[in-house]
Amino acid sequence: MADHVKKGPWTADEDSLLSHYVTLHSKGHWNSVAHFTGLKRTGKSCRLRWLNYLRPNVRRGNITLQEQLLILQLHSRWGNRSWSKIAQFLPGRTDNEIKNYWRTRVQKHAKQLKCDVNSQRFRDTMRLVWIPHLVERIAATSGQSLPACTETSTSTPTISESTLDDNSVNVDVSASCSDTSDWGDGFEAGWWEGDEVESSFESLWIEENIHFLQQLFD
DNA sequence: AAGATACGCAACCGCTGCGGA
């Protein structure tokens, strides 16, 4: 008999109970967490709530240009099966958030262009048009020239095939990160901190781009 | 002002892989 498992949105009291418990006892063993906190939630639900909302350093709000760039590049490399992997390179962002971003924004614009989001055509559009454009915008909003690709600012920033493997990612986002050879701890103290980047948020999917691409395809 | 529609996000569901008994 199901013991009245509660579903739906979490209340502030539930959040407080859960975060208090996890702070004291550390995470893991989520079924135990659910049991000992007295929450009428499943372990899965507790885990999800913690990861997506309660854990420290969760970043909320607009996806920045730099984050958009990373998502596009990493997704083009890894596809839909790696949201959590992509999330690892966007500290503070959850796989759920990235997945939502992709589904609501990117797929929407693929639809506008009347092509499948998984099609070669859409991927080429990403690679050849949107990503370079995004790199330019990042450079413009940060007021910097592009250190490593100044003379080829319209060239395609790509994930380096030669250096990319399951454990090391080397993405050319030189517009925002001059050194991408090590995206470990150093990366975590990176570009997203600071109001300038946050306030400079603007959509990659500006109307002029969409219009241009539609013409290109027609 | 009110209803319809679109959008964004939080949360749930079902599947998979792993580790322990």
Added chain:
DNA sequence: CTCCGCAGCGGTTGCGTATCT
């Protein structure tokens, strides 16, 4: 070797809010 329970993941759904008519 097999079974079982659990954590983790991607896909999907549903609800609240914003925007449009």
